[in-house]
Amino acid sequence: MVPTSGVPGGFLTLEGLVCWEKLGEGTQNYFRRLLWASTQLPTPRGGSQGGHELEGLGGFARSRAVLTWGSWLLCPRSPSRQLHAEYCREKDAYLPHRLVQAWELAQFIRHTSKAADVVLLGGDLNMHPEDVGIRLLRGWTGLRDAFAEAAHFEGCEDGCTLIPNNCFTVKSELLPFPLGIRIDYILYKAVSSFTVKCEELKTTTGPAPGMDIPFSDHEAVMATLHIQRQGRSAGATLGTAEPTLVDVVTEARTEVGVGLRAARQQRYSTGRMAVLALLLLLLQALAVLGALAGLAAGQPFPKLSFSLLAFLAIGVLLLATGLHLFHTMEVKMLQGTEEQMRMALRALQERPSDG
The missing domain is CATH 3.60.10 (Deoxyribonuclease I; Chain A)
Known part of the structure; x- marks a missing residue:
C-alpha cells in the first residue's frame, strides 16, 4: 500500500x-x-x-x-x-x-x-x-x-x-x-x-x-x-495494565532464584576443586624439597610420576579456577537480576495504594 x-x-x-x-x-x-x-x-x-x-x-x-x-x-x-x-x-x-x-x-x-x-x-x-x-x-x-x-x-x-x-x-x-x-x-x-x-x-x-x-x-x-x-x-x-504482571514477574524471579542457587553450588564445587588441586601441588613441592635436601637419601626420586601428577594438578587448578570465575560472574548476574525483579515487584505492589 x-x-x-x-x-x-x-x-x-x-x-x-x-x-x-x-x-x-x-x-x-x-x-x-x-x-x-x-x-x-x-x-x-x-x-x-x-x-x-x-x-x-x-x-x-x-x-x-x-x-x-x-x-x-x-x-x-x-x-x-x-x-x-x-x-x-x-x-x-x-x-x-x-x-x-x-x-x-x-x-x-x-x-x-x-x-x-x-x-x-x-x-x-x-x-x-x-x-x-x-x-x-x-x-x-x-x-x-x-x-x-x-x-x-x-x-x-x-x-x-x-x-x-x-x-x-x-x-x-x-x-x-x-x-x-x-x-x-x-x-x-x-x-x-x-x-x-x-x-x-x-x-x-x-x-x-x-x-x-x-x-x-x-x-x-x-x-x-x-x-x-x-x-x-x-x-x-x-x-502493566494486566493484573497478572505481578504474577509473571514473581514467576520469573522464582526461576531466576533457582538458577542462582544452582550457580552458587557450582561456584562452591569448582572453588573446592581448585583448592584441592592447589594443596596437591603444595604437597608435591614439599616432597621435591625434601628429596633435594637429602631427607629421602638412598631412595630413587620418581621424576616421571611426580611430573605427570604435577601437570595433572596444574591442569585441574587452571580449569577449576576458570570455572570458578565463570560461575562467580554468573552468580553476580543472576543476583543482580533477582534484586531488580524484587524491586520491580515492590513498585508494582505499591502502585495501587499510591492512586
Missing part, C-alpha cells in the same frame, strides 16, 4: 523480514535487499526523506532500522536479539539465563523508547508464546505480538517457525510438537501519537525460491504494519 505523501494523518506501510540465524553472505545480502525494497517511506511536506540503516554482523543476518518521518522519530532503533536456546524442555538448565536476557531486553526497550513513536522488535527469542520469558517481555514493555494481532495470516499452521518438515531441523527434538513451535517473533507498539496495526503476517513454507533447500532451520516471518498518526499523544505506557 502506497502511503499518502505530505499528509499529516497519512500512514506508513512497513514490511520487515525476520530470520536471524547463521547465514551465508549471499543469503544475508538477499535479506538486506528484500528489507530495503519492502520499506516505503513518504516524503512529507517540509520534511526530508526517511533514512534507513542495515547491518550484518558476525555471519548473522541482523537489522537495525533508523526511520524518520518529517520531524518525528518513527523508530529510533529496532534491535534484533537471539536469546539462549532451549535444549531440553523438561530439564531446562538455561531457563534462568534466558529470563535474564528477556529482562535485560525489556529494560533496554523501556529506557530507550521513551522518545520514540513506534517500537519494533523482531528476532529469534527461543521461547514459546506461553513461556514466562515472553510473557515477561511483553508484559513489562507493552509490546504486541504481530501473530496474535494480524488481521490476515498466511503460512505455517499456528505460525510455527521451527517445523519438522524443514530439512535442517532435528526431528527428534520436535516429537512433542508435531506441528512445530513458534519461537520467532515480530513485536511492536505505538508509544506517542501513532497507532500501529498488523494487517498481514506471513511465514515462509518450504524451500527458498530457486533452491531445493530452505534458507535456514527457521522459517522467516514477514509482517505488514500500518502506522498512522492520530490527533493527540497517547503517551508512553508501561505494559
Whole structure:
C-alpha cells in the first residue's frame, strides 16, 4: 500500500523480514535487499526523506532500522536479539539465563523508547508464546505480538517457525510438537501519537525460491504494519495494565532464584576443586624439597610420576579456577537480576495504594 505523501494523518506501510540465524553472505545480502525494497517511506511536506540503516554482523543476518518521518522519530532503533536456546524442555538448565536476557531486553526497550513513536522488535527469542520469558517481555514493555494481532495470516499452521518438515531441523527434538513451535517473533507498539496495526503476517513454507533447500532451520516471518498518526499523544505506557504482571514477574524471579542457587553450588564445587588441586601441588613441592635436601637419601626420586601428577594438578587448578570465575560472574548476574525483579515487584505492589 502506497502511503499518502505530505499528509499529516497519512500512514506508513512497513514490511520487515525476520530470520536471524547463521547465514551465508549471499543469503544475508538477499535479506538486506528484500528489507530495503519492502520499506516505503513518504516524503512529507517540509520534511526530508526517511533514512534507513542495515547491518550484518558476525555471519548473522541482523537489522537495525533508523526511520524518520518529517520531524518525528518513527523508530529510533529496532534491535534484533537471539536469546539462549532451549535444549531440553523438561530439564531446562538455561531457563534462568534466558529470563535474564528477556529482562535485560525489556529494560533496554523501556529506557530507550521513551522518545520514540513506534517500537519494533523482531528476532529469534527461543521461547514459546506461553513461556514466562515472553510473557515477561511483553508484559513489562507493552509490546504486541504481530501473530496474535494480524488481521490476515498466511503460512505455517499456528505460525510455527521451527517445523519438522524443514530439512535442517532435528526431528527428534520436535516429537512433542508435531506441528512445530513458534519461537520467532515480530513485536511492536505505538508509544506517542501513532497507532500501529498488523494487517498481514506471513511465514515462509518450504524451500527458498530457486533452491531445493530452505534458507535456514527457521522459517522467516514477514509482517505488514500500518502506522498512522492520530490527533493527540497517547503517551508512553508501561505494559502493566494486566493484573497478572505481578504474577509473571514473581514467576520469573522464582526461576531466576533457582538458577542462582544452582550457580552458587557450582561456584562452591569448582572453588573446592581448585583448592584441592592447589594443596596437591603444595604437597608435591614439599616432597621435591625434601628429596633435594637429602631427607629421602638412598631412595630413587620418581621424576616421571611426580611430573605427570604435577601437570595433572596444574591442569585441574587452571580449569577449576576458570570455572570458578565463570560461575562467580554468573552468580553476580543472576543476583543482580533477582534484586531488580524484587524491586520491580515492590513498585508494582505499591502502585495501587499510591492512586
